[in-house]
Amino acid sequence: METRSNHVLVGAVVLILLALVALFTVWIARIGGAEERDYDIFFRQAVDGLAKGSSVTFSGVPSGQVKSISLWKPDPQYVRVRISVNNDTPILRGTTATIQGSFTGTSTVSLDGAIKGAQPITCPEGDAAKSVCPLGVPVIPTKTGGIGAILNSAPQLLERLSTLTERLTGMLSDRNQASIAGILDNTNRLTDALADRGPEIAATLAQTRIAIQQAGNAAEQIGALAQTTNGVLANDVQPAMANLNKAITSAQQSADTLNSAIGDARPGLTTFSKQTIPQVNQLVRDLRVTASSLKSISERVEQGGASSLVGQPALPDYKGK
Structure with a gap:
């Protein structure tokens, strides 16, 4: 009985010590x-x-x-x-x-x-x-x-790659491959033709450069001609234009003088047309009346003599039947 009680006591002490160690470890862990x-x-x-x-x-x-x-x-x-x-x-x-x-x-x-x-x-x-x-x-x-x-974009990437592969497969079909081969053949022939025409192309380029140079010279000559024309205009035409301007100025002055003279003579002309001309017309009418009177007197003198001017004209003799 005593042995068994000692074992229980020792076991209880060991369990208590283990519990204390565990609590101490947790406490240390929390502190640290x-x-x-x-x-x-x-x-x-x-x-x-x-x-x-x-x-x-x-x-x-x-x-x-x-x-x-x-x-x-x-x-x-x-x-x-x-x-x-x-x-x-x-x-x-x-x-x-x-x-x-x-x-x-x-x-x-x-x-x-x-x-x-x-x-x-x-x-x-x-x-x-x-x-x-x-x-x-x-x-x-x-x-x-x-x-x-x-990884998240992998499905979309794979789908796009699949679509691209399908399109590339369609582009690389037998018909398209034959077309591409034909294009390459034509390109090779064109390259060979250009290589054969190399000297002619070089000559054409040389002629083009000469033409461009000649065009440049012509442009310079045109510029010189324009400068010469400007000089002629400045030296010859401008003095003539100055003389012409002077003549026009003189003519303008003469016209102004004539207009002034006409303005001065205008009152006299007005008076002549309003007074003198009517008087002349009246004088002409009086002269016409005078001429008629003189004509009548001359006719009377011719018919009856001078006595007809102072007496009554004699009546014609009447003879009875």
């Missing part, structure tokens, strides 16, 4: 370790190579680990990744998360892009927290990059 904060990341892409316990880095510096991975039930297109990072990691506004793959098949969550002086990513208070932090922890936005971006 830093506090951590949890964040959610919603990836709209495959998370191949990512698992619970995968490393989380900030700008390449190990800063935490992945705590859990699950599909987001409200929208299965998203994969929710819960991470925990050290409390001193600067998860500020502008920080984004990407999945960095490797050739070994393991992936890590990479954080970067924090803006200096920005506020930390936290959950707001009130009703807005449900939309911003649906599971009660802050959400870090994502961006596609690295191998993940290549």
Whole structure:
């Protein structure tokens, strides 16, 4: 009985000591370790190579680990990744998360892009927290990059490569190949013809250069002729034009003098036309009357003599039957 009681006592002491050691170890770990904060990341892409316990880095510096991975039930297109990072990691506004793959098949969550002086990513208070932090922890936005971006765009890339291959196959059909061969043959014949015509082409180019030179000389001669014409105009035509201008000026002055003389004679002409001409007309009429009277007197003298001027004309004798 005593032996069994001693064994139970020893076992109890050992268990107590082990518990104390475990508690001491946890306490030491808490003292030596830093506090951590949890964040959610919603990836709209495959998370191949990512698992619970995968490393989380900030700008390449190990800063935490992945705590859990699950599909987001409200929208299965998203994969929710819960991470925990050290409390001193600067998860500020502008920080984004990407999945960095490797050739070994393991992936890590990479954080970067924090803006200096920005506020930390936290959950707001009130009703807005449900939309911003649906599971009660802050959400870090994502961006596609690295191998993940290549893998996500791989289907589109393969589709485009397939389309390009089909088009190239259509272009390289037997008919198109024959056409391309014909074009190459024609090009070769044209090249040979140009090579054979090389001397003629060179002669043509030489003649062209001579023609261009002659055209330049003709242009210079035309310029000299234009200068000579300008000189003639300046030396001969301009004096003649000056004399002509003087003659025109003299004629203008003469015309002005004649206009002045006519203006001076105009009152006399007016008086002559209004007074003298009517008087002359009256004189002519009086002369006509006088001439008629003299004609009548001469006729009376001829018929009756001078006595007819002072007496009545004698009546003719009447003889009765």
